[in-house]
Amino acid sequence: MPKPTRAPQIDPLRLDDLQPGDPGELGPQRTVEGLRFVDAEVEGGDFSGATFSECELVGWHAHEASFRSTRFLETRIERLNAPVFSAARATFRDVRIEGSRIGSAELYDAELHSLVVEQSKLGWVNLRAAELRDVRFQGCSFDELDLGEATLARVAFEDCTVGELVVTRTTMQDVDLRGLDIRAIRSLEGLAGATIDSQQAAALAEHFAAQLGLRIEDR
Numbered sequence: 001m002p003k004p005t006r007a008p009q010i011d012p013l014r015l016d017d018l019q020p021g022d023p024g025e026l027g028p029q030r031t032v033e034g035l036r037f038v039d040a041e042v043e044g045g046d047f048s049g050a051t052f053s054e055c056e057l058v059g060w061h062a063h064e065a066s067f068r069s070t071r072f073l074e075t076r077i078e079r080l081n082a083p084v085f086s087a088a089r090a091t092f093r094d095v096r097i098e099g100s101r102i103g104s105a106e107l108y109d110a111e112l113h114s115l116v117v118e119q120s121k122l123g124w125v126n127l128r129a130a131e132l133r134d135v136r137f138q139g140c141s142f143d144e145l146d147l148g149e150a151t152l153a154r155v156a157f158e159d160c161t162v163g164e165l166v167v168t169r170t171t172m173q174d175v176d177l178r179g180l181d182i183r184a185i186r187s188l189e190g191l192a193g194a195t196i197d198s199q200q201a202a203a204l205a206e207h208f209a210a211q212l213g214l215r216i217e218d219r
Contacts, residue, residue: 005195006174008134008154010114013096167191
């Protein structure tokens with residue numbers, strides 16, 4: 001008998017006694033800890049290789065800022081606005097992203113561990129070759145979610161929608177898609193290891209048939 005799908009294991013995030021931070025002191029390879037940055041205008045800034053530990057980033061405008069290889073540890077990101085969010089090879093560990101709007105998110109080769117993303121609107125999200133472990137998406141919408149060649153373990157979607165889901169050569173274990181409204185899907189074989197409900201299976205019947213070269217015709 002198959003084992004039940006395991007839920008993400010995520011500990012509560014507690015941030016106490018944070019001090020006000022000065023965005024002007026941020027930069028590449030910098031490490032900041034225990035600070036709260038509010039309403040920072042950092043469009044086009046370079047924060048590659050930086051580390052944010054036990055921080056709050058609230059109301060940031062970060063269009064085309066570079067967060068390549070940046071590490072976000074035990075950090076809350078709230079009301080982030082970024083038409084283009086460049087964070088390839090970044091690390092998100094014990095992080096909450098809340099109420100944010102991101103147009104194009106470059107997150108390929110990223111590491112997402114113990115991450116919650118909630119009540120956020122996302123356009124094209126590129127998570128190709130990324131590693132997602134203990135991740136939960138709640139109340140989010142995606143135009144396109146590209147998980148090609150990514151590795152997922154204990155990932156769940158709750159009350160989410162996606163225009164197109166790409167799972168080319170994706171590796172999944174305990175991935176709960178029952179809370180994800182999927183409009184279109186690419187590379188069905190990448191769904192191995194995921195959990196869907198009977199309604200989703202019926203809705204995806206034409207995709208399954210096309211993958212197998214079947215025609216569905218009523219007499």
